[in-house]
Amino acid sequence: xxxxxxxxxxxxxxxxxxxxxxxxxxxxxxxxxxxxxxxxxxxxxxxxxxxxxxxxxxxxxxxxxxxxxxxxxxxxxxxxxxxxxxxxxxxxxxxxxxxxxxxxxxxxxxxxxxxxxxxxxxxxxxxxxxxxxxxxxxxxxxxxxxxxxxxxxxxxxxxx
Amino acid sequence: xxxxxxxxxxxxxxxxxxxxxxxxxxxxxxxxxxxxxxxxxxxxxxxxxxxxxxxxxxxxxxxxxxxxxxxxxxxxxxxxxxxxxxxxxxxxxxxxxxxxxxxxxxxxxxxxxxxxxxxxxxxxxxxxxxxxxxxxxxxxxxxxxxxxxxxxxxxxxxxxxxxxxxxxxxxxxxxxxxxxxx
Numbered sequence: 001x002x003x004x005x006x007x008x009x010x011x012x013x014x015x016x017x018x019x020x021x022x023x024x025x026x027x028x029x030x031x032x033x034x035x036x037x038x039x040x041x042x043x044x045x046x047x048x049x050x051x052x053x054x055x056x057x058x059x060x061x062x063x064x065x066x067x068x069x070x071x072x073x074x075x076x077x078x079x080x081x082x083x084x085x086x087x088x089x090x091x092x093x094x095x096x097x098x099x100x101x102x103x104x105x106x107x108x109x110x111x112x113x114x115x116x117x118x119x120x121x122x123x124x125x126x127x128x129x130x131x132x133x134x135x136x137x138x139x140x141x142x143x144x145x146x147x148x149x150x151x152x153x154x155x156x157x158x159x160x
Numbered sequence: 161x162x163x164x165x166x167x168x169x170x171x172x173x174x175x176x177x178x179x180x181x182x183x184x185x186x187x188x189x190x191x192x193x194x195x196x197x198x199x200x201x202x203x204x205x206x207x208x209x210x211x212x213x214x215x216x217x218x219x220x221x222x223x224x225x226x227x228x229x230x231x232x233x234x235x236x237x238x239x240x241x242x243x244x245x246x247x248x249x250x251x252x253x254x255x256x257x258x259x260x261x262x263x264x265x266x267x268x269x270x271x272x273x274x275x276x277x278x279x280x281x282x283x284x285x286x287x288x289x290x291x292x293x294x295x296x297x298x299x300x301x302x303x304x305x306x307x308x309x310x311x312x313x314x315x316x317x318x319x320x321x322x323x324x325x326x327x328x329x330x331x332x333x334x335x336x337x338x339x340x341x342x
Binding site for chain 2: 108111112113115116117119120123124126127128130131133134135138139143144145146147148149150153
């Protein structure tokens, strides 16, 4: 309990600013995921359609939770974009699965950054969301990676 | 072969509990701005946990060689975690070679060098049960890590969250295809 650190309030302020920035980025990723899964859901068939529907619902819930989080941190939740550019052309069922996997990997990346920036319950939520995205990514890809959500370590062989 | 000793799950839970304790025992020290001792303790405990998990993979494959191909990629990921969690292993190593494991092991964190692990691993006779125990171990450790990361410095918390997510994925992969042997 030392109070001899005059820079402490400033550090805390910048810490909450970092949490807000990371929460906004995660919210943006969830907006994109909701958009993307609209497309995935429309094209997926069979059991994959059910998975897409579940994932869509999950991302809607995360998006809403993050909207509240951003408000709680004193920010204005960023809205969804009017349109999104797909990372590649989606033609075949394999393309659909690859798109879903990429969506999840981007979401996972945003949550790993939120883990770093946040503290307390928000950090915990971000860690849970990261795990959820990693499991979905592995299901779409047919295998996992050693470091979900860490782009700087992503050049690793995936495993099934 | 299958004894009635405490399951690996509870052993792992104990190890993770120890990590939790060391992770939280920093007291007011971190308020001074230096997270270095805390970071080192959390990393060393996390390395021990991953090495124990690695040992369970090895024991499972020794008992059930037919599981080898299925478990090999998962084991490899756990081995990568050991490297990344080492106090001096913060940088990703470009080469996927197997020799870096022994390279920079700190004093406290070795011990798995052909020598028996700290705890004896018992593996069920049935491959499906062995896989189920492995899945339990992955999940138990991942959940413990999510607890530990609450008090870790930001960058390490991010790494622990990723490693925990990988553990949850492993649990999923190990349980979604029970038995899994063709």
